[in-house]
Amino acid sequence: MKDDELIHLRRCVELATEALEAGDEPFGSVLVGEDGTVLFEDRNRVGGGDHTRHPEFTIARWAAEHLSPGQRATATVYTSGEHCPMCSAAHGWVGLDRIVFVCSAQQLEGWLTEMGVPPAPVRFLPIPEIAPGVRVEGPVPELVDQVRALHRRFHQGAQRAQGRP
Ligand SMILES: [Zn+2]
Numbered sequence: 001m002k003d004d005e006l007i008h009l010r011r012c013v014e015l016a017t018e019a020l021e022a023g024d025e026p027f028g029s030v031l032v033g034e035d036g037t038v039l040f041e042d043r044n045r046v047g048g049g050d051h052t053r054h055p056e057f058t059i060a061r062w063a064a065e066h067l068s069p070g071q072r073a074t075a076t077v078y079t080s081g082e083h084c085p086m087c088s089a090a091h092g093w094v095g096l097d098r099i100v101f102v103c104s105a106q107q108l109e110g111w112l113t114e115m116g117v118p119p120a121p122v123r124f125l126p127i128p129e130i131a132p133g134v135r136v137e138g139p140v141p142e143l144v145d146q147v148r149a150l151h152r153r154f155h156q157g158a159q160r161a162q163g164r165p
Helices: 003-021 055-066 069-073 085-093 105-114 141-161
Strands: 028-032 038-043 076-081 098-103
Touching (some): 003 028, 003 076, 003 141
Parallel strands (some): 076 098
C-alpha cells in the first residue's frame, strides 16, 4: 500500500472513530479524485434509525450530483470496511471505479459472529458479486486491527447497555 493511500485509509479510520464516539457504528469513507484531492468524506449516520445512511452510499449520491461521468470513472473510494451490497450497487450505478477497503465484509461478518451480534438483515457479499466492473483492493493488514478494535468497542458497549456481560 502506497503512503498516500494509507493517509486516506487512516482518515477513514478516524471518521469511523468519530462515528463510534457519536454512538454510531464505526464506518468511515473518503472519496478521492484522480489527482489525489479529497473530494468528499463522511461517516456512518444510522444512529437516528435510518439504516441506509452508510458513508459509501452518501458518497455515491454526492458523486452523481457533483462529478462528471469522467471524474467518477477515475475517482477512488477509500473506506474502513468493504461496501455492503446496497453501497456496492450505488457505487456501480453512478459509475465510480476503484475501491480500497481496510477490512473485508467476510472479516467483519466473522468478528460480529464471534461477538454474538445477531445477523444483519442484509447479507454481506463481496463487492465483485454486486458490481463486477469495479476494481477492488483490500484488506489492508496494516490497519485491520484498529478497525476490529472499533467494532469491538461499539458492540461490547451496546451489549453492556442491554445488561449482557
Ligand atoms: Zn453500505
